[in-house]
Amino acid sequence: MNPDIFIAHKAQEAVEALYGQKVELGMLQLSPTRKEFEGDYTLVVFPLLKISHLAPDATAQAIGAYITEHNPEIQSFNVVKGFLNICLSPLYWNAVLKDIASAENYGQLPSSGKTIMVEFSSPNTNKPLHLGHIRNNLLGWSVSELLAAAGHNVIKVNLVNDRGIHICKSMLAWLKTANGATPQTSGKKGDHLVGDCYVAFNDIYKKEVAELTEKYVSEGMEAEAAKELAEKNSPSLLEAQQMLFKWENGDPEVRALWEKMNSWVYEGFNKTYGDLGISFDRIYYESQTYLNGKALVQKGLDMGVLERMPDGSVWCDLTADGLDRKLLLRKDGTSVYMTQDLGTAKQRFEEYKLDEEIYVVGNEQNYHFQVLKLILKKLGFDWSDAIYHMSYGMVELPEGKMKSREGTVVDADDLINDMYRTAKETSLELGKLDGMSTEEQEQLFHMIGLGALKYFIIKVDPKKTMLFDPKESIDFNGNTGPFIQYTHARICSILRKAAEQGVDYSADKLSGNVELSAKETRIVKILAGFPDKIAEAAQAHSPALVANYAYELAKEFNQYYHETPILKESDASVMACRLALIDAISRVLRKAMGILGIQLPNKM
């Protein structure tokens, strides 16, 4: 049992014995005692004053005295301004450490029986992934792993936006400007090749718009109106729209080109996903789901939730809920994005019997999800409340926002390579890789570079706009992934030394009589809180909590090792106990960082 829950039960007994009233466990707020006070856990007694009818200090004093007297595990207590600080005995902590050391896969919570789908990444197939996608992918992946660690059955899905005018633009530009280039002949990664075509299209388009605008103005049109009209009438845009029309009608030539170019893109994406260590359980393609949801529209009309206008378009009126009117079917009967999402959500909840669905999508779509949930609710689907929009903010650069127009977009592949290269340079500079094969070194550089990137991004609260400073992220000091990786490597190094000396620190061999020091108690307390931390983080959908937890633990180790001899300890059972402690630290670090998708090296 967790120490804090143990104490909560004891405090509950005390309150009942002293005041003859049973209190809920929720009333007993226990938290780890802050560093500057003496004690392991602190009970906040303010909520109990109504029951005790005593002053805060007197209440705390009474409860403290009672539990200390009646429980051998509780060694002492003190009271500071209504906060009851409780000390557990060193031998109790020894037993807790032994439990943790002997636990299989510590931090993995028992199965909840719940199924949760996480949709993330969701790229367009007309350009490569950029920094914004990286935040999306890392959040989606880590929240999935977090939920899995919390015992849920998680399905990771990717909805690829593989159809639409954007991909037609790339296709058109490829036909016009690429001279039949393929990833093989051009040596470009597939998604980059297609992305370059998209850029080429926009160049052509811009030029056409400028020319047309000038022409319209010379014909006496006002500048703004001329530009607007030119944007609509640009020949290449019309051509792209024509192409989309052909695509929708299954034109074999267009479809063949579409499939060819998309396959290039997927090849490129898979490389990037592989570098990021990301995979999916299922990939949906918008070309296969974009007709979803039309049946729901009929249902909505029958229910009177939706209304059909005279021109044939269908709307949902949300003005009574403080939102606008939302279009669901155009007057030509075709559906829009929202319609698809409604249908897709229903399909998924029914097919997988989901308990929750999480969409990892940027905060520019907050409104979209607000509307989505509301319409589903109006359509009578209770599971509407089980949809969670994991909204994340933009990633800004020191120079300002990323603007594709201004070419300030940071490409995902470039960034990954930069991280790798910097990890390599820094590591070689420090020259600690003696005896490592080239292959091991390569792996290590990748681990460190990616670890730095992932940790830097995941540790920030998703909904906040964050600043990504490539230079600073590559600084391997401080609250960073490499710091934790390095800490782990050092623990492994100590454990290797111990093994060479033939010390056995396995859990079943540990002596129960070793009293833990205050610092050791502190660390065991943190370790004991790991499962709770996982549960809390999963509840809050917040991988950042896990990141901060891992950092705290790594820092504790560094301080601990600095002041406590381990390999030089003369008492064998004490040494074994200390080794078991740092071994437990390393295992918890691996589990925690594993949730974030960050690998920890044994040497670095």
Next chain:
RNA sequence: GGUCCCGUAGUUCAACGGAUAGAAUGGAAGUUUCCUAAACUUUAGAUAGCAGUUCGAUUCUGCUCGGGACUACCA
């Protein structure tokens, strides 16, 4: 205009309504008797403003001021 999000040390980030608001980085001063100095120790430095709710507010409510997003028969 309306809706939503954000505002914390110079900077980047923390803080279930709880104690003296924590880290990191940068600044200043120090530390190799066990692993690997990518570490450790000490030091200065912040809740945008005004009310309210209560034992207690960075956190909840209202207003003001700043920054951002959304407000398409696009996806």
